Amino acid sequence: MRVICLLCVGVACIALGGCRGKNAAPVTSNSSVPSTASATPKKTGVASQTKTHTSLPLQVPKRLTGPGGKNSIAVLTWHRISERPDQYTVTPPSKFAEELAFLHEEGANVMRLQDAVELIKAGKPLPERAVSLGFDDGFKSCYTEVFPLLKQYNWPATLYIYPDWISSGSGALTWAELHEMQKSGLVDVQSHTMGHPDLVRMKPKKGMNYAQRLRHELFDSKKTIEAKMGRPVTQLAYPYGFYNKHIMQQAQAAGYESAWTVNAGPFSSHFIRGETWMSLPRYLIYRNTTIDRFSRYAFGKPLDVSRAYPAPNGTTTNSTTSISARIDGDVDPKTLQMRLAVIQKVDAKYNPKTRVFSYKPMEELREGTWTVSISGRDKAGRTKTAAWAFVVKKPVPTAIPETETP
Ligand SMILES: [Zn+2]
Structure with missing residues (x-):
């Protein structure tokens, strides 16, 4: 990991x-820390x-x-x-x-x-x-x-x-x-x-x-x-x-x-x-x-998938979140692969009962945008791919209430 x-x-x-x-x-080692959506009013069209x-x-x-x-x-x-x-x-x-x-x-x-x-x-x-x-x-x-x-x-x-x-x-x-x-x-x-x-x-x-x-x-x-x-x-x-x-x-x-x-x-x-x-x-x-x-x-x-998690375009504060999707499409489970950031292959597991293909990071994912790509081959040998992105953001530390001093 x-x-x-x-x-x-x-x-x-x-x-x-x-x-x-x-x-x-x-773009080098400055980690990706997307800013939160600012509170500007949304416009409804030009x-x-x-x-x-x-x-x-x-x-x-x-x-x-x-x-x-x-x-x-x-x-x-x-x-x-x-x-x-x-x-x-x-x-x-x-x-x-x-x-x-x-x-x-x-x-x-x-x-x-x-x-x-x-x-x-x-x-x-x-x-x-x-x-x-x-x-x-x-x-x-x-x-x-x-x-x-x-x-x-x-x-x-x-x-x-x-x-x-x-x-x-x-x-x-x-x-x-x-x-x-x-x-x-x-x-x-x-x-x-x-x-x-x-x-x-x-x-x-x-x-x-x-x-x-x-x-x-x-x-x-x-x-x-x-x-x-x-x-x-x-x-x-x-x-x-x-x-x-x-x-x-x-x-x-x-x-x-x-x-x-x-x-x-x-x-x-x-x-x-x-x-x-x-x-x-x-x-x-x-x-x-x-x-x-x-x-x-x-x-x-x-590739036909559902229940992609973390959800596409969603934000999670859990930096060791599982990354998963249910595989609905016709694909040989043995050929399934998950990649993060396009080329980094990770050790994801397929559960034949639930049809969920998932990966649990052992160490923290850095803050920023992560892309997930799951691919596999169907019976005819054709490659099928599903891809999405999510954001990891550190939770805002909860302020410790100051005790009142007399
Ligand atoms: Zn450009």
């Missing part, structure tokens, strides 16, 4: 801190923000069981494509080309992500082997390395950009390049906030308190990109994958229809209870992602 504690900080940072902007500090201050419940997705209910799409996400892989998020061009060629050879149906969102919302089926391509941050390589291949395959992609960086230097895309790519009909431009901060832990800046800054990051990025690109911005990708309930509510209030995490699982209408449209899963592709893993990501299916 010590191994987990040593690895979890770094690994969780890999898992959760996948994307990094030019100026963002490296249009009505000046008059209403009522709280807005997060939309709970409809769990579909009919046609389309079990369909899924793998949202594959890269960052920079470069010959100089100086960070784990940088993919060499030859590897990237190999990954796209693999998708092509394996008959992937590469879809525009917004189209998949709309099909799932409407309860309609997705094509088999549906895959979506995404690129975070707005690196120049989206234009120099990615765009030529998109044109070659005639495949769509979604770019998540943060306006503060666009047209700011040689490593960044320019607005003109974004326009050219959008004009091709292959590229959607969506929001990755205004300045790419860690939304959970960011400090007040430029005279803005936390609530004002969160509003700036979520609302103003959407408005800015819409004004620059002339198209609606409906999606948000959380920088580093960090979010909490308050941020999800504010993202929804800002008018986003979907918000994307880095919880490693397929996106399907098969929501685990507690998941929302503001906490959708994606797979980050790193320079060391093997083609085997890439294949499991691209063509894996959703």
